[in-house]
Amino acid sequence: MITNTELEQKGNVFPNNIVSHQRDADTFTFTTANNVLLQVKVIRDSVLRFRYATEGNFEPDFSYAIDDQASTGYNHLEFEENTYAFVIKTAKLVCHIAKVNLKKTIYDVDGALICDEESGFHWEYDYESGGNIVKMSKIAQKAESYYGLGDKPMHFNLKGKRVQNWATDQYAFGKDQDPLYKSVPFYTALHDNISYGIFFDNTFRTYFDFCQERRNVTSFWAEGGEMNYYFIYGPNMEQVVTSYTDLTGKPELPPLWTLGYHQCKWSYYPESKVKEVTDKFRELKIPCDAIYLDIDYMEGFRCFTWNKEYFPDPKRMVDELKEDGFKTVVIIDPGIKIDKDYDIYQQAIENDYFCKRADGPLMRGKVWPGECNFPDFTNPEVREWWAGLYKELISDIGVKGVWNDMNEPAVMEVPTKTFPLDVRHDYDGHPCSHRKAHNVYGTQMARATYEGIKRFAYPKRPFVITRSAYSGAQRYTSSWTGDNVATWEHLWIANIQVQRMCLSGMSFTGTDIGGFAEQPTGELYARYIQLGVFHPFCRTHSSGDHGEQEPWSFSDEVTDIARNFIELRYELLPYLYTMFKEYVDEGVPMLKALVYYDQEDPQTHYRTDEFIFGHHFLVCPVLEPNAQGRRMYIPRGKWYNYWNDEIIDGGKEHWVVADLDKIPLFVKEGAIVPKYPVQQYVGEKEIEELTLEVYYKHGKEQSMVYEDAQDGYDYKKGRYSLRKFKLTGKSNELIIQQHKEGKFITSYENFKIKLHGLPFKVKTIEFDNEEIPFEKVKLNGDNTLLIDKNFTELHFIGE
Template sequence: MISKTNYGYCCKSREFFLHILFYGENIVRFAYSKCQKPPSSTIAVVGNPISIAAVVEGNTINSNAFSILIDDNLKVKIFDSSGNILSEDKNINLDDVKVEKHLLWEDGFYGMGEKYSWLNMKGTDTFNWNTDVIGVTPIHHSLHKQYHTSINFYIGLTSDKCYGIYFDNSYKSFFNFGKLPNSDVNFSAEGGNIDYYFIYDKHVSNVVKGYTYLTGSMPLPPKAFLGYQQCRWSYEDRDKLLEVACRMRKEGIPCDVLYLDIDYMESYKVFTIDPEKFNDFKGMVRKINEMGFKLVVIVDPGVKVEKDYFVYDEGSAKDYYIKDSLGEVYIGEVWPGKAVFPDFLRSEVRQWWGSLHKELVDNGVLGFWNDMNEPSDFTTQSKTLPEDSIHRDDMGNLKSHAEIHNLYGMLECEGTYQGLRELQPNRRPFLLTRAAFAGCQRYAALWTGDNSSVWEHLEFSLPINMNLGLSGYAFVGGDVGGFVGDATGELLARWTQVGAFTPLFRNHSCKDTVSQEPWCFGEDVLANTKKYIQLRYQLLPYLYSLAKLSSIEGHPILRPLFYHFQGDKATYSISDQYLFGGELLICPVLKPGATARLVYLPAGLWYDFWTGEKIIGGKNIVREAPIDLLPIYARAGAILPMTSIKQFVNGDDEDVDIHIYTGEDNCFNLYFDDGTSFDYEKNQYSEVVVCIEDNNKEIIISSRLLHNNYSIPSFKVKLYGIDSYSRAELNGEVIAITNNELQVPSKFLLKITR
């Protein structure tokens, strides 16, 4: 029944075939078809199948990681190497494109990209269809299932094992995580094939790493774009933008990025600049650049229907636009009025679109913001293009919008990213998108669309961002302060505290709402928001090193507690706390008027970030949290590099203080490069691993240079948890440690005897 093929294995029933391919020892693909070759993968998958050592015995494939048992109906049971069951099919239906699996040992389900839900999705259902959410409902809420992204990846978890399933299908897709009592887990789609990947490991972090091997990880971002970003719909003219820039510097608020929304364009026509409101655009950009700001402008995919408008005319002449079901160019409506939509399925169209950014790049624009790219269309009830609209691929094959819709935003991002790489080959692009598919993290950061200035949206931003991180999307964030409606000073203060510990840190608000720049609510709110923006800049060496790790191994920056405490089931449904990297626990205040909150500390020793107090975990505590205090805890063993406050990222860090919290063993990799170019791909970077070993009697803190081809700043070690010591040696010489801190060289060995 099981035959070996040049790509893996194939099984045949009376009606269809099951193709089994390995993409790693712990990653296996199950693809069903009605022919003798596996279906084509979507653009999400960039990993390649490999040949592994496996033995076929009857209807079982045995590898080092799995035993895969296949019955006569091509249903699958998967066991680990010890014989423990990991997954069991209940039913396979090719006609309905549906897989049903038994609910087994899973205590939680996670991932699925951007979903307005609590962290643990067990007992819920959802579906994926990229949607301009506030086009169809006035506010984001949990009863609305489809959001701006379609990432068909979920994780099943318990204390000693974990798996991920990626369903590689671009059609509208549906997922049920045991919603009803005694029900199963299932996933399905309205078209396409049953084609999914099963990723197994005992640890959730390795499952996420496996998923990003399949679909790619974020590129290393320009360092400045990890700083604070300020946006509004709209800074309506050059004077207003310059006013905001000057006020930022006057107030001493660190800020690196300013945005222009759609009003910078002439009549909302993409790739144009309003010559009256933004006269001498290049001079304006140069002026804010001299103040340390980088400019991002919005680019929507809808092209205004207007004769003699160069983008419309070029696309029309080359037949670049999506067609309706009758073969005529589809005309919808967005901000410029009647609009057509580029068919990004074709590489020629993507290349053309990327090249259109040249004038803006030549004018000094350093980032681009892809909005409305579900794509949005004001003329239909669904607020997107009809599903029978027609695309054409590079081979001339016609594809329905039903198949391509969820890919559209990612295809636009690919064209934009590659175009920017061609226009500026040695400058890292910054691209921000609203719509995404699995794998879009390879091209763009993501923000979670048009949220509202309500406390509930602040609260739900935490599990949304955690599940996005588990779905391979590390560079994520929501609009700080909320987009729709009026923020209050208290809400902005608390949201800024969260934003300072979110990978994408952008304040953004809507037309006809109160302004919510940090100075808009009085001196107390200004001081509060400024405090946490400054803290963000102090933490940039830590954050940039985390971003480097994410770009290599796919680990999220913002992590649920179970990412590091999987053995503690109390962490499985904690939606209101998260880990920022592996070192810091962030516990925001998410209710109006609250001045204290309950904090869960997993087992082990913890340090209060503000006071240095030691606390034994494995319990809940109450932490006082007045309006200017965000509860933060450092794990014992935490290694936290910080630097001095700057107004913007400009060159290299001159000094790095390495805060080390004693009590556990740990290592952290510190990464340095120029922050803007791709020279690190030519080995022009440095990496220093700092480690602590603590056996209660002696503490050994050391560093090693893993790579030394870029300037390394001076280091100062700051120690926590050492009340007294009897002897200290630095690189073999006896020293005295004053106030628990000392200067050290980039390569050092510090021994402290208690």
């Protein structure tokens, strides 16, 4: 073990003994003899904030990550002093702060150790850059595991890894490559069935070491700023993730069409090519809701312009696409071409909206248009201007969504791939260098885009997608995992990344189906799309320089597979929408890694491939070529094979058959899964019937379905429909109880109920305690029946 003395000799400085303390309601401040301050703020009974200052003064308290609407308040708070420590107690936590050195030890109220510090807080002065490198080290508990940190393309359990957060354009990145596009300095830890989280809210380049350098030590540090972090207690991982998501914010509900299938390429142009692709979708009856225009739709890659040779009448084209059910999404990058005849450039110059170097000249860098200047999106005046620029695209032309790319920010032809570190930023009135602003630049661009689209799309809901993001970006935007590759390894990476993003508060995420770089085989594309339809954001995208990558680009067999899985996606839209509503309301991730789903089962702690989609589906991609199946872990409980209704006992590995036309897919017993009829796009058909797939369970299970007008804001006025179902199965009975909320009247009058796994033959059906004849409910030979949607209780009684 390295001693503090040895560390001090290496330039590290440590707090010494506490000489004074004070309390101000929920905030406690401790001062040491060497003028270190520790501020402890009780956010909630399970959430504590720790801030350190090394010279007796805190920096102005400001964060882009923390949501103004985050829950605060506690049920119980005590403060006491003993011989060795000061003790802060809430209804869930007991925090000891050592008098001799400020080290903290955190227990639950039953005395179980949650988190202990090794060297605790320490720092060294950075003479090259100025300011402190702030550090924190903690003792790793026995068998402790670590998860989260955004888009890291490595094993889901981060134990043994060292990673960093510095948003970076990494074209065709590889397994274990780090850093990538996003900076999410939040992880969840698990030991002894106790889960807690650490959110290190520091936008400088940050590092996390999970027992790599020293076997029993976990540490994190930053190249500047404050040691400022939130400790979030579970004890269940679900509680940690939902508390973090509440702290950094939840998105608003997107329009339903955004959960459909999207098609993209670099690039679809001219207009005739766009129409050719969209016509083919309708001809082949492959559902699709969105078509994307990459940078070639612009005039010389100038943002907010159109190439009139390729797209002579954008509004007419967008309107015609809309008539055919396609919503148009366009790309907007941050680089503004230096061109005195370019109106957007002139506006920014006249109003001093571009980023500057430390000694005065504008930040200049090469991107797609050539030499560019870059708006300072950390300036609220610039964000307001940028939002206003969307009026023509959204209000006048009718574009439905915007895709922000290259916003790490990416700069070409320089080794760092980004701005020089001396570039200055407003940072909402807290002027700083790019060292501090870099990781939030993309999020603030997406924020400005979101505010513009929301303004001009009203009364419809906005849709934004971003490549770069910092914690809290989920309030404004969806995201994708960047420039991946058409390889089997990248299929594995995509699965890990989206699970990890969901565990990091950013559920509305997907990957470029098929791979952006290089050419997939038909088999690889089929396996990619089988996974992609179970990601919250579902889009095929490719670089285009290697050939076509539409669902019909490979073979008739692959086309049929793609169609079947995209149709399944559209059938499951009410299930997906319900998942999203729970994410919006409660912060529950839409995809759940197995360790999140069942942390008490140690077999889940190192699983990477399997995940839970919503609450009731178990999905596991096939990740190898020429495979006719795979081994996978089935979590504890009983699960129905979706394809043949075979019931499997979980808690162990199974060989699962999955030829090219199948993905291992299971449904939890007791689930009631809502389905729509297949549509070619959202809104094509009025929903005349909602199918409820009912999977028998001997016991109880709850399910729900949320519906509203699919766009707009009437749902906030109570015009929504939330149906909660409680299933109770007995050896000779099945009872389904329904509780309804909301004022929205669905277009359908009946449920089509399909029963799976019923262990008895139905003799009697009771509708709200009244027996009804079989012919009235149309009980069919395939265990389906039609029933009025407004039942309170359905009772199936066996012979």
